[in-house]
Amino acid sequence: MAGWSTYRGSAVSLPLANVDTDQLIPARFMSAPRSEGYGKFLLHDMRRDDSGADSADFVLNRHQEAGVLVAGRNFGSGSSREAAVYALVDAGFRAVIAPAFGDIFASNAVNNGLLPAQVTAEDAEVLHATLGKDCAEMTIDLETGVMTLGNRSIPFQLRDSWRTKLINGWDDIDLTLHHAGAIAAYKDKRHSQTPWAWPSAAD
């Protein structure tokens, strides 16, 4: 996965609280292999009517080029389904901005190069008000932790370890394998000190 440190793209506003993972991608689509692309499932039931036709006035249908989503409180709450992140990434998103995120969603996002940028509730309101139903060019700088919309600069919060990971596009497995010695030593110690931690054979 390629890292990134600045992004410039179209931002749209979805001013809803609690957009949970079941809304981001309904369960019925999750058996599809990733190679098929998950973008078409993003917010499926919110953006399409019962017949599967696009709702013309839904913000993501009007602005298909969007790469930044400004959302409401508690975005991505709910399940651990990484498919919710795949849907956003495959639909072209690089960043989601909200006052708070579901914990597992946020770490899944970072694992896929998607920035979960946390802003204050007041700043989120400003962004929603500025964007309204339109889209506008936004710049996001991971190094400085600041996003710029028009002439307004707004800071965002991001865990240091997540910032580093997004910038470097690191693969955790490769990094961890460098610690193979420490892991093996830990395992030996755990096995000798707490043998009960290994499952006993079922009778």
Add this chain to the structure above:
Amino acid sequence: MTAPLTLLDRLWSAHEVLRREDGTSLLWVDRHLVHEGSHHAFAKLAARKAAVAEPALTFGVVDHYAPTRGREGAMAPDVARMIDTLRRNADQHGIRLFDLMDPAQGIVHVIGPEQGLTLPGLLINCGDSHTSTHGAFGALAFGIGATEVAHVLSTQTIWQKKPDAMRITVEGALGPGVSAKDIALHWIARLGTGGAQGFAVEYAGSAVRDLSMEGRMTLCNLSIEGGARFGMIAPDDTTFAYLKGRPHAPKGIAWDDACADWSKHRSDPDAAFTREVHIDAAQIAPTVTWGTSPEQAVPVDADIPTPAALEADKAKAASAALEYMGLTAGKPIAGTPVDQVFIGSCTNGRIEDLRAAGAVLTGRRAKVPGIVSPGSAKVKAQAEAEGLDRIFIEAGLEWVASGCSMCVGMNGDLVESGKRCASSTNRNFRGRQGRGARTHLMSPAMVAAAAVTGAITDVRPMLQGRAA
């Protein structure tokens, strides 16, 4: 003198392989549980041509897509494909799989404890957010995404930043007809779905100690609905009694050693928590959700809230939820007619849950259709030995095999659009039980009461003179 420690501190340091400068820890994983949904992670592994590091610590189960009827016969093609993929992956990597016909099959968070795979002091991961359930045993258990599942499969470790410690203390005695489910819905309604975000929640207090393991699992299971990735309860004699003799639990001398170790897994009396919440058990009523988020819940004898009376940031969400749910603000929640009921899931599909529902349904008929899906094949067998299946069937409900079923509808057990379901599950999200489905979360006893009256109903009067 060492500083007083929380249960979280103890569990965390016991699993820390190393800590990076940025504060992220590399933790050893004692048990890794996979299910059909883990296909993305196995695909990542295949792309790297990597092997599973510790197959003996990895266990698989068919649950999310498990058909609840006609398991021997033909299945929908996507369901069959998901199950076959898991079989192939388990087989290729030498992972013990609790397959559809296994007498120990069931929902991952039910069978882990049931099989003695879940033990105090362990770190347990699963690609499912309700992995917090296993914390009921004093384990460090948390849900992870597919990239993390692939990481655990490859390395048996996980990178994680230590959360802050929060304690929810529930003192006193729960009233009759009030259960662990109500404690959970009560605190989430009070603190909000983000109330415990970034925290590991330890549950304490006499009302928590008085809960059975089943109740403790229900409570820890729902931690994620309040935003916490971890829920935990210090192990005690109730924990040990539940685990003794379980298939994969330690045996003989190892059991005694383990119990001695496990007894140390607790918070010091003067340990500091970043956040403390106190709840009086006697104040908790049977609680029901009215909206599309678990925080949108009220006592069953209360009215549906009026959005304008809520805080500004919640008012808009409340109006949208009421519209989706087809409810009128200001009306009593009790009396809301339901179309169907569901009893099951990793939240409330254990034997005690079925007994609680059975106590209400004995000698009564359900006015609406419904499904009862036990949390595991073992729970099913136990319920049948106790005659609970007869009670459900005679009440007019369908008694089916074990799986996630209508909690998430992946196997096709869905609620139709616009229909209202009283459900013992954990998520009332829009579309969770099917597109347009309207879900009301409540305890199994409350679901049983709704089945009998065909409407959301206070179960308490219905339990008078009965052993609940």
